[in-house]
Amino acid sequence: MIKTVIKRDGTHAHFRIEKIFNVLDKAFGSLELETPVEVYDFIKDWVNGYEEEIIDVETIQDKIEKYLMRYYPCVAKNFIIYRSQHKQMREEKDSLIKEVDKKLKAKNVENQNANVDEYSFGGRMGEVTRVVTKDYAMKYCMSKKSKNNHLNNEIYIHDLDSYAAGMHNCLSIPFDDLLANGFYTRQTDVRPANSINTAMQLVAVIFQLQSLQQFGGVSATHLDWTMVPYVKKSFRKHVKGWFRFVEGLDKDVAEAKTQELEYKFGELCFTNEEFKNALPNIYRYAYGQTETETYQAVEGMYHNLNTLQSRSGNQLPFTSINYGTCTSPEGRMVTQKLLEVSIAGLGKFHKTPIFPCGIFQYMKGVNDKPGTPNYDLYQLALQSTAKRLYPNYANVDWSGNAGYDINDPRTYFSTMGCRTANGWDINGFGQLKDGRGNICPVTIILPTLAMEADRNVEKFMKLLDKKIGEAKDMLIERFEWICSQSPKSADFMYINHTMAGYVPEEGIRSALKHGTIVIGQLGLAETLQLLIGKNHLTDEGMALAKRIEQLFKDRCAEYKKEYSLNFGVYYTPAENLCYTALKKFRDKYGVIENVSDREYFTNSMHVPVWEKVTPFEKIDIESQLTGYSSAGCITYVELPSTVLHNTEALETIVNYAMDHDLPYFAVNTPNDLCTNCGYQGELGETCPQCGSTKIQRLRRVTGYLTGDFRTAFNLGKQDEVEDRVKHNKEIIV
Amino acid sequence: MKYESITTSDVNNGLGCRVTLWVSGCTHHCKQCHNKKTWKFTSGKAYNEKVEKVLFDEIDRPYIKGLTLSGGDPLDSPDGVLELLQHFRERFGNTKDVWIYTGYTYEYCIEHHKEILELADILVDGMYDCTKRDTSLAFRGSSNQRIIDLKTGEDISSKL
Numbered sequence: 059m060i061k062t063v064i065k066r067d068g069t070h071a072h073f074r075i076e077k078i079f080n081v082l083d084k085a086f087g088s089l090e091l092e093t094p095v096e097v098y099d100f101i102k103d104w105v106n107g108y109e110e111e112i113i114d115v116e117t118i119q120d121k122i123e124k125y126l127m128r129y130y131p132c133v134a135k136n137f138i139i140y141r142s143q144h145k146q147m148r149e150e151k152d153s154l155i156k157e158v159d160k161k162l163k164a165k166n167v168e169n170q171n172a173n174v175d176e177y178s179f180g181g182r183m184g185e186v187t188r189v190v191t192k193d194y195a196m197k198y199c200m201s202k203k204s205k206n207n208h209l210n211n212e213i214y215i216h217d218l219d220s221y222a223a224g225m226h227n228c229l230s231i232p233f234d235d236l237l238a239n240g241f242y243t244r245q246t247d248v249r250p251a252n253s254i255n256t257a258m259q260l261v262a263v264i265f266q267l268q269s270l271q272q273f274g275g276v277s278a279t280h281l282d283w284t285m286v287p288y289v290k291k292s293f294r295k296h297v298k299g300w301f302r303f304v305e306g307l308d309k310d311v312a313e314a315k316t317q318e319l320e321y322k323f324g325e326l327c328f329t330n331e332e333f334k335n336a337l338p339n340i341y342r343y344a345y346g347q348t349e350t351e352t353y354q355a356v357e358g359m360y361h362n363l364n365t366l367q368s369r370s371g372n373q374l375p376f377t378s379i380n381y382g383t384c385t386s387p388e389g390r391m392v393t394q395k396l397l398e399v400s401i402a403g404l405g406k407f408h409k410t411p412i413f414p415c416g417i418f419q420y421m422k423g424v425n426d427k428p429g430t431p432n433y434d435l436y437q438l439a440l441q442s443t444a445k446r447l448y449p450n451y452a453n454v455d456w457s458g459n460a461g462y463d464i465n466d467p468r469t470y471f472s473t474m475g476c477r478t479a480n481g482w483d484i485n486g487f488g489q490l491k492d493g494r495g496n497i498c499p500v501t502i503i504l505p506t507l508a509m510e511a512d513r514n515v516e517k518f519m520k521l522l523d524k525k526i527g528e529a530k531d532m533l534i535e536r537f538e539w540i541c542s543q544s545p546k547s548a549d550f551m552y553i554n555h556t557m558a559g560y561v562p563e564e565g566i567r568s569a570l571k572h573g574t575i576v577i578g579q580l581g582l583a584e585t586l587q588l589l590i591g592k593n594h595l596t597d598e599g600m601a602l603a604k605r606i607e608q609l610f611k612d613r614c615a616e617y618k619k620e621y622s623l624n625f626g627v628y629y630t631p632a633e634n635l636c637y638t639a640l641k642k643f644r645d646k647y648g649v650i651e652n653v654s655d656r657e658y659f660t661n662s663m664h665v666p667v668w669e670k671v672t673p674f675e676k677i678d679i680e681s682q683l684t685g686y687s688s689a690g691c692i693t694y695v696e697l698p699s700t701v702l703h704n705t706e707a708l709e710t711i712v713n714y715a716m717d718h719d720l721p722y723f724a725v726n727t728p729n730d731l732c733t734n735c736g737y738q739g740e741l742g743e744t745c746p747q748c749g750s751t752k753i754q755r756l757r758r759v760t761g762y763l764t765g766d767f768r769t770a771f772n773l774g775k776q777d778e779v780e781d782r783v784k785h786n787k788e789i790i791v
Numbered sequence: 792m793k794y795e796s797i798t799t800s801d802v803n804n805g806l807g808c809r810v811t812l813w814v815s816g817c818t819h820h821c822k823q824c825h826n827k828k829t830w831k832f833t834s835g836k837a838y839n840e841k842v843e844k845v846l847f848d849e850i851d852r853p854y855i856k857g858l859t860l861s862g863g864d865p866l867d868s869p870d871g872v873l874e875l876l877q878h879f880r881e882r883f884g885n886t887k888d889v890w891i892y893t894g895y896t897y898e899y900c901i902e903h904h905k906e907i908l909e910l911a912d913i914l915v916d917g918m919y920d921c922t923k924r925d926t927s928l929a930f931r932g933s934s935n936q937r938i939i940d941l942k943t944g945e946d947i948s949s950k951l
């Protein structure tokens with residue numbers, strides 16, 4: 059007689075016959091039948107007559123299955139289905155747990171995202187959550203079509219781990235408003251900033267708070283302009299400080315004296331010549347103090363942005379700051395200090411800061427040529443780029459940002475460091491950047507489509523058209539999912555209107571509709587190779603490239619109008635995707651020369667990193683395609699050696715890029731640091747100063763930098779960096 | 792005259808983006824030279840009209856600041872270099888500049904290569920001294936080497 063059952067996990071349990079009856083009732087019940095009495099009797103007899111006392115679950119189920127097959131074949135069929143479904147569920151649970159186990163123990167760390175420390179406690183917790191939420195999203199949040207496109211390596215859904223919770227991607231924060239009005243947090247409210255120091259620290263705090271409301275980056279679109287009122291407030295504060303600390307007067311008397319000056323001279327600011335001439339000592343004192351404070355305020359912000367870990371302690375917020383066009387003395391001072399701190403570097407060895415990503419806004423007539431008011435700051439920016447890789451350069455005059463308001467810096471072209479840009483808003487904000495961001499992206503893996511179209515150009519164009527349509531459906535599906543979330547999920551964002559346009563009565567869609575939803579792409583170069591055997595360095599390749607990009611552009615423009623949502627063409631950073639998509643591709647189609655014989659697919663429409671071209675040739679080629687993208691793109695060039703002593707060369711290259719209407723441009727130069735003695739420059743295997751081999755090699759991964767590329771990058775990106783050829787060139791006669 | 796190679800968009804051998812002609816042949820043979828393969832006067836390819844046209848066309852691009860002559864030691868092939876520079880000025884006048892790297896000192900060059908110096912703008916002079924190697928220096932390998940502005944005769948290396 060059976061008394062004990064061996065369960066699947068090997069443990070023993072008391073045998074209970076009613077469990078078998080339960081299963082039988084379910085099987086018969088599925089056909090809306092009652093279990094016949096003789097079935098129960100058969101089981102009873104079998105259990106009582108069984109020779110041993112111990113039995114395993116599978117043997118019991120086999121017995122039932124066999125019996126049903128013989129006497130009740132229709133019921134047996136359902137029983138078998140029930141059994142196999144449960145088996146599958148068990149297996150899925152096992153594989154989920156295995157995956158959890160891997161992440162929890164930080165085995166096989168992939169460095170999916172250059173900024174996440176997957177070894178840390180916080181990182182491991184985060185990774186586990188990601189495994190579960192990804193699984194959930196695939197099963198319960200999306201249509202079968204979306205899921206299949208993702209799994210088939212055709213259309214990739216980014217940040218799947220944030221899908222289920224319904225977060226959006228990134229945001230340009232309206233700092234002007236938040237600093238002027240103060241803001242609310244869960245525990246308190248914060249008063250408006252009253253000095254440049256406070257304002258800069260609040261920028262770091264707001265970056266931090268906002269980055270917890272979303273999964274992507276945060277940016278300031280015109281930080282120099284934003285800070286002008288606070289530099290002025292600090293200047294006034296230091297005038298008052300003169301009376302208090304130099305003249306030794308009481309606080310109230312000092313305030314009265316300061317007000318007297320204001321009554322006499324008007325607003326006390328850098329440009330108040332009358333005040334300056336009448337009281338040069340006070341002016342000089344206040345100016346000097348303000349300058350020192352501004353430098354320290356910027357330094358403090360840099361420290362905060364490189365130390366305050368967010369999202370459970372496993373990553374720094376992806377922060378970007380745009381600046382360089384404000385020509386008032388206060389705004390110029392801010393830009394100058396931002397650059398000086400960037401050049402000085404951080405820590406004991408004055409390391410290159412990873413964050414914030416600095417972006418210098420290059421603007422004709424403002425800072426581009428000798429004689430323009432901020433040309434000196436452009437020169438300083440070039441020095442910083444030569445030494446620190448930052449700033450990158452945003453082109454305010456880019457044709458794609460037409461319709462911006464020259465009197466409103468909130469509409470000047472700016473980027474999220476990686477490359478994402480806020481294009482023209484069809485829902486009323488026009489070129490306003492502040493309070494807007496990308497809501498969600500997908501990326502079409504072009505090489506997969508080329509293979510599925512049998513490497514035939516016409517078939518490919520047809521398939522691509524279909525897939526762009528499906529990408530649109532996938533984006534709308536996710537957009538609606540995000541819109542269905544409660545505003546309480548992102549309290550800080552909606553209470554403080556960091557995302558602009560929120561009308562509580564209308565729901566969060568009222569804000570989200572101003573953001574962009576974007577169709578990205580990966581591996582144009584490989585796709586051209588597959589279709590016509592050559593890439594866009596050739597005329598034929600370029601012609602097809604343009605045809606492909608035109609299709610993206612046309613379709614996005616149509617969808618934008620039809621759905622009143624900001625569809626855009628996006629040249630995806632694909633930090634991790636370049637590698638995972640290639641691996642999947644190779645598993646399916648094998649190794650194809652110049653397509654899948656490296657560890658990565660080429661970024662968006664970039665010239666492959668292994669092609670030997672000069673910086674100018676690279677700009678010539680990529681600038682023919684950047685105009686198709688409204689939602690963000692970047693071009694960068696590799697310089698063969700440091701240009702610390704040759705910013706003139708750097709200037710020539712940046713000017714050339716801007717003149718060719720590139721929206722966003724960056725320069726890569728060798729940036730190595732001996733972590734033993736602090737020597738910086740381009741280092742070989744050993745440090746020329748101390749002989750140490752402990753060398754950190756900083757490289758750009760998307761638009762952002764990351765730590766040593768050999769440890770912080772995923773394998774695909776490491777391989778890509780090794781393959782990047784320097785953009786100087788031998789001329790063969 | 793023979794040359795080893797031509798590098799364009801060079802940011803390493805002089806201010807701005809340049810085209811560098813690596814002239815074959817050198818009589819100095821500095822210890823730990825970084826470009827030993829250019830020592831022989833017989834190595835490389837012949838410099839002729841066809842090469843010159845390609846070279847000058849490349850320099851003609853608006854983003855190229857000028858020509859750098861390195862090697863080898865270009866001043867060990869003075870006749871070829873003089874002729875090249877005369878053609879250069881005929882075509883470009885003073886719209887492009889010329890840097891010359893040499894193992895000879897400026898003082899020696901004034902005496903022996905006056906005509907060439909008159910056609911060039913900057914001279915980086917002196918042999919490479921590996922005991923004075925300093926990788927942080929602008930445009931040169933060791934601290935004994937100078938960057939001379941040929942218009943004024945001034946050593947401008949500390950300004951770069």
